[in-house]
Amino acid sequence: MTIESALVNDMSGSGLDNVVAAETILSHVDGNAGQLIIRGYHLAELASWTFEQVLELLWSGQTANTMTATDIRMQLAGARERAFALIQPQTRALTPVEALRLQLSALSDTETCPHYIMAVAAVPVFTAATIRMKQGLAPIAPDPSLGHSADFLYMLSGVIPSVEQIKALDTYLTTVSDHGLNASTFTARVIASTEAGLFSSVIGALCALKGPLHGGAPGPVLDMLDAIGEKANIKTWLRDRLERGERLMGFGHRIYRVRDPRADVLKEAVSALQDGSDRILFAGQVEQAALALLEVKKPLRSLQTNVEFYTALVLEAVGFPRDSFTNVFAAGRMAGWTAHVLEQERLGRLIRPQSNYIGPSPR
Structure with a gap:
C-alpha cells in the first residue's frame, strides 16, 4: 500500500461529524426527530412570516441598532438601489453563481451601508441582472416601494408579482434562511473569526455552497x-x-x-x-x-x-431558470450567514482546530 492510499484510508472517516465547533443562538437541527428550530421557533411557525421578519429574528441583539422588520425593509430597499449601480455587464459570460461571486467581491469594506444589509440586498440584484443579461435583456432597476421578495421577482421579469408568487418566494427564503453549522455557515464563521470582515466571510460561504456536495441538486x-x-x-x-x-x-x-x-x-x-x-x-x-x-x-x-x-x-x-437556483438559495441563506458572522464577531475568538499528523515519520 502506498503512502497516498494509506492516507486516504486513514482519513476516510474524517468530516468533523458529531464534533461541536460552536455555540449559537440561531438554529438547531434535530435530524432524528426531523426538526429545524430557528431561534426558538419551529420552521412551520415561520412559514407565514415575511423574509424581513425572519431577518429581524436572526439579527436581533446582534447589530448596533435595534431594527424592526419595517426598518429592515426600508434599509434593504435603499441598499438594493446602491447594489444596482455596481452591476458588472461582463458577468453575462459566467454562470450565475460565478457572476454572483465576482460581483459580491466588488463590495467594498468601506461601504457605509451596514454590511449585513448590503450583503442581503445585493444577492437578488446581482442574480436578477445576470439572468436577464444572459437572456440578452437589460437589467431592471429595483423598485424601493416593494418588499424584498417582491422586488426580486420584479427585477427578474419586469412585472409586479402576484400575492401568491411573493408569498411562495418569501416562504422559500425563510425556509432556507439558516440550518445549523453546515459547510458554508462554518466557512463563514471561520473567516469571520479572523476579523476579515462580513463581505469576505459571506463570499467564502458562497464558494462553499457552490460545491455539489453541499449546494444540493x-x-x-x-x-x-x-x-x-x-x-x-x-x-x-x-x-x-x-x-x-x-x-x-x-x-x-x-x-x-x-x-x-x-x-x-x-x-x-x-x-x-x-x-x-x-x-x-x-x-x-x-x-x-x-x-x-x-x-x-x-x-x-x-x-x-x-x-x-x-x-x-x-x-x-415563480420564474427562475434552473441554473440560477444556487443563487436563490444563497439569497435566503444570506440571512443565516450574516447572522452567524455577527455572532462570531461578537465572540472575538479565532477558530483554530488541531489536526492529527498521519504522514510518514522523518527518515
Whole structure:
C-alpha cells in the first residue's frame, strides 16, 4: 500500500461529524426527530412570516441598532438601489453563481451601508441582472416601494408579482434562511473569526455552497421530472435508476434520518401557488413512487424527501431558470450567514482546530 492510499484510508472517516465547533443562538437541527428550530421557533411557525421578519429574528441583539422588520425593509430597499449601480455587464459570460461571486467581491469594506444589509440586498440584484443579461435583456432597476421578495421577482421579469408568487418566494427564503453549522455557515464563521470582515466571510460561504456536495441538486430534480415525462413511465424510470446504483434527486439527506421538515413547508407553498396543476400533481406521484421503491431497495437507510425536491418546483413556478437556483438559495441563506458572522464577531475568538499528523515519520 502506498503512502497516498494509506492516507486516504486513514482519513476516510474524517468530516468533523458529531464534533461541536460552536455555540449559537440561531438554529438547531434535530435530524432524528426531523426538526429545524430557528431561534426558538419551529420552521412551520415561520412559514407565514415575511423574509424581513425572519431577518429581524436572526439579527436581533446582534447589530448596533435595534431594527424592526419595517426598518429592515426600508434599509434593504435603499441598499438594493446602491447594489444596482455596481452591476458588472461582463458577468453575462459566467454562470450565475460565478457572476454572483465576482460581483459580491466588488463590495467594498468601506461601504457605509451596514454590511449585513448590503450583503442581503445585493444577492437578488446581482442574480436578477445576470439572468436577464444572459437572456440578452437589460437589467431592471429595483423598485424601493416593494418588499424584498417582491422586488426580486420584479427585477427578474419586469412585472409586479402576484400575492401568491411573493408569498411562495418569501416562504422559500425563510425556509432556507439558516440550518445549523453546515459547510458554508462554518466557512463563514471561520473567516469571520479572523476579523476579515462580513463581505469576505459571506463570499467564502458562497464558494462553499457552490460545491455539489453541499449546494444540493434542485435543478436536476426538474431534469428528473422532465426525463420521466409522464405517469406511465414513473415506476420503470425510477426502478431502472436504482438498479444502476444512481441517486434519485430530491431524496435523502446527510443529517435528517426522517423527512426533511423543509420539504413539507415548501410542498404546501407550491401547492398554494399552483393548486391542482399537472406539474405539481405529477411531482407528487413521482415522490410517492420514489419513496415506496427506496423503502424496498434500501431498507437499511431512511431516504426521505428532502428540501431539494420542492425547492425545484417552487423556484420553477415563480420564474427562475434552473441554473440560477444556487443563487436563490444563497439569497435566503444570506440571512443565516450574516447572522452567524455577527455572532462570531461578537465572540472575538479565532477558530483554530488541531489536526492529527498521519504522514510518514522523518527518515
